[in-house]
Each structure stands twice: as C-alpha cells, then as structure tokens.
C-alpha cells in the first residue's frame with residue numbers, strides 16, 4: 001500500500017470532521033503531482049444556514065457532497081483536476097461520479113463503501129483507476 005495514499009486518506013478523514021452535517025460526514029481531497037489542489041466536505045452552499053438536515057433528520061437536497069465541493073472549488077482556481085487523484089472517505093454517489101469523470105480525475109482512492117455502488121461501477125467502466133483502503137488497513 002502506498003504510504004501517501006494512506007496519509008491523504010487520513011487527512012480526508014480530518015476534513016470529514018469539519019462537516020457540520022449530522023447524518024453523514026464526508027471528506028474529499030484532490031491531489032495532483034503530490035500537491036493538494038482542492039479539498040471539500042459535505043455541506044450547504046455558501047451563505048446558507050449551516051444545517052444539512054430538516055426536522056425529520058432528512059438531508060436537504062441542496063447539500064453539496066464533499067467531492068462536488070472539492071471539484072467546484074477548482075472552478076474558481078487556476079488548477080485543473082485533469083489526471084489528478086481524488087481521495088474520499090466514502091465512495092461517490094451516481095451524481096458525483098459524473099462530475100468526477102467530467103473533471104478528468106483519473107484515480108479514486110476511498111475508505112468506506114456507499115450503499116449504492118452505481119457511482120463506482122460507472123467510474124470503473126470509464127477506466128478510472130479505483131482503490132479502496134479500508135478503515136482497519138488505515139489504522140495499521
């Protein structure tokens with residue numbers, strides 16, 4: 001196992017802790033040429049109230065996923081995600097997998113498996129290199 005992959009995933013876990021969402025906390029880092037070019041965690045858009053769930057505990061539809069936030073952050077920078085590696089604490093959903101592909105990310109490393117694996121299958125079918133490093137492997 002690549003020691004850098006492990007270190008970046010640990011950082012992604014720290015980023016997940018920054019999320020104010022209660023149901024799920026997800027962290028993302030985009031790394032290119034061993035430099036972090038973007039980061040993100042799930043949350044509401046800028047200027048919104050820092051609350052991800054409604055009274056029933058259901059996540060608001062407008063909450064942005066961690067990887068979407070990290071990819072969107074690049075839109076206002078001079079960096080591009082082309083050929084970059086995306087580190088995620090949770091595998092991407094279908095919606096985000098489209099963004100990952102379109103952003104030109106070529107490799108994905110993640111820790112936990114999202115309940116719906118359509119996103120991962122989609123990326124695999126489009127030749128994105130995928131690697132899972134489990135929580136216990138990370139602690140070794």
Ligand SMILES: [Zn+2]
Pocket residue numbers: 065092093094095096097
């Ligand atoms: Zn998503």
